Amino acid sequence: MKCIFTTAVAIFFLWGCANDMDVTEQEVQNNNSNTNRAIPQSGGSVSTARSAGTKVMMQAFYWDVPSGGTWWNTVSGKLPSWASAGIDAVWLPPATKAQNGGYSMGYDPFDYFDFGSYNQMGSIETRFGSLAEIQSLISTAHSNDLSVIADIVVNHNSGGSSQSNPYTGGSTWTDFQPASGLFARSYNDFHPNNVHTADAGSFGGFPDLCHDKTYVQDWLYNNSNSIAKYYKNTMGFDGWRFDFVKGFEPWVVKNFKNAVGGFTVGEYWDGNAATLETWANSAEASAFDFACYYKMRDALANNDLTQLNGDMLLKRNAYRAVTFVANHDTDEIYTNKILAYAYILTHEGYPCIFYRDYEEWLDKNKLNNLIWIHNNKALGNTTYLYADNDEYVARRNGSPGIIVYINNSDSWQERWVDTNWASTTIKDFTGNSAWEPVTQADTWVKVQAPPHGYTIWSVK
Structure with missing residues (x-):
């Protein structure tokens, strides 16, 4: 993720940076004012077992995709051809209302249950579209046997109102009253609090969620109408990409995944393969193989293909490695980028293709050929x-x-x-x-x- 932070009169602003369980209408007992709000019914297609992790993933966005609520429809129109090419999963950007409303890329989350249906943060739709449009996207994906991966941002929040905070002795932007009525938050749910002053890491000065709070855990994955269960059982998401996992402990990802199942990958931005392996093992999830990414970058930039023999997560534990050549945050392989795709699509691990490389910048026929080879020929150790x-x-x-x-x-x-x-x-x-x-x-x-x-x- 990318961000810049400004004080507001100052508003926080981001440029950009298994078990299947039925959702019920039961009331959830907790200590906040949104206890008895009903779950908004989305009508999304419920997820079933699909093949995410076995073929090739598509990152179905880039930084600053067109605003105006058109992106979900753009992606929907491409799903049949992606499936035909051999893609088995599409990774979407954070899909709910963020602090910057219709201009936000979603990495400044405000209301985790507003997929474009509430008038708040200056818009009804998100940057990407409406609730009905993302429902249609998910339904189209499922009809083409594609899994849909939700981008989960739970390290920090943005867009809260100012409130007096006894733990800081001043005021903090930690009063969150989302229009959905679900997962309201206050200073008690962020750092510092009565549990501890900080966790693994904050981001950009934004209010940092405290995952040791039972209330936060309940709304993330324990409650019947938690984020995890609502996204899986009502919206129909099949898997999870966790943003900035350096900011909280790996058990958060593990608990979320264990609550609902589904393919799970974390963004642990670190080029050390051993560090990636440790996190993946602790979270019991996959990790983006930044070690592989940096080895490919250095190999092609320095004309030294011996770098490709270096240490990578895919070589330590291919089952946990999601390999990539570019993403919305980093795109440093400029020269002969197709050679990097030839590497990840012929080697072990789960390859992820970047939208702009596939749809705009590289030869789609060559990429489709490599996808076919990956899915049909590139087998074994x-x-x-x-x-x-x-x-x-x-x-x-x-x-x-x-x-x-x-x-x-x-x-x-x-x-x-x-x-x-x-x-x-x-x-x-x-x-x-x-x-x-x-x-x-x-x-x-x-x-x-x-x-x-x-x-x-x-x-x-």
Whole structure:
């Protein structure tokens, strides 16, 4: 997430930065004025088991997508073609009303239950559209067997009114009275409070939710009308992307996921693979593989493909690794970006494609080809065969498996490699090479790759 902070007369402003359980109308006993409010009925399609995590995820937004309430419809129109290409999940931006209303990218959350139906924060719709439009998006996704991943921002809040705060001796912007009537908050629910002064980390000066408070836990995942259960059972979301998880303990993600199930990934922005692994294991969730991202960035920027042999979460625990080449916050792989996609779409982990790369900036046909190879050929564990400044070769050992050959030099390259196929005709499934060599009886074969390109070989 991205943000800038200003004091307001000062308003907080962000640029941008398993169990299935039925929702009921029962009243929830807690210590706030919104105890007995009924759950607003969305009519969204209820989520069922889908394949998120097995194919390829699409990040279905970028920073500052067009405002004006058109984005949900834009995404809806693309869902059938994405599904046909081999996408199995779409990650949406934070979908509820934030402090900056119809201009907000959603990372300054105010009312977790307003999907574009209440007149507050200066608008009825969110930046992305109305409640009816996101309902339609989710329904369309499900009819195309796509999972829908909700972006969950629970480290901080924004848009509260000023109130006297006995824990600070002054006033804080911690009086939240959302129009939905659900999850009202006060200074008791933020740091500092009577439990402790801080948790793992605050963000941008915004009021920092205290996850050790029972009241906060109840509204996040314990109550029958909690965020987790409402999003899953009423709206129909299938999984969760947690924002800025450095700001709170991993058990928060674990408890949320355990309350409703679903694919879960956290944004732990750190290039240390061991740190990512520790967080993922503690949260019992996947993590975005920033270690892989930075290795790819350095490999391509410095003309040193040996970086691709470095430590990454996908090599420590591929089951927990969500790999990516760019996202709404960071896009530092400028040169030969398609080679980075060739890497993540042929290696272990769960690849995520960035909307603008797919729809605007790169060759969609090449990306669709790589998605098909990922879903149909790139199986099994990985053996790393060769790397130098310009060349990188690896083998996936499943059935049928592949040989991927990445060449970042200015000329065609050839190399003998050891395959898993004896006396077998193979071909390049990218179409970049017309060779159809036959592997030797000892499984070795010569393959080639074009300049600043790649080939991916498998049985014909």
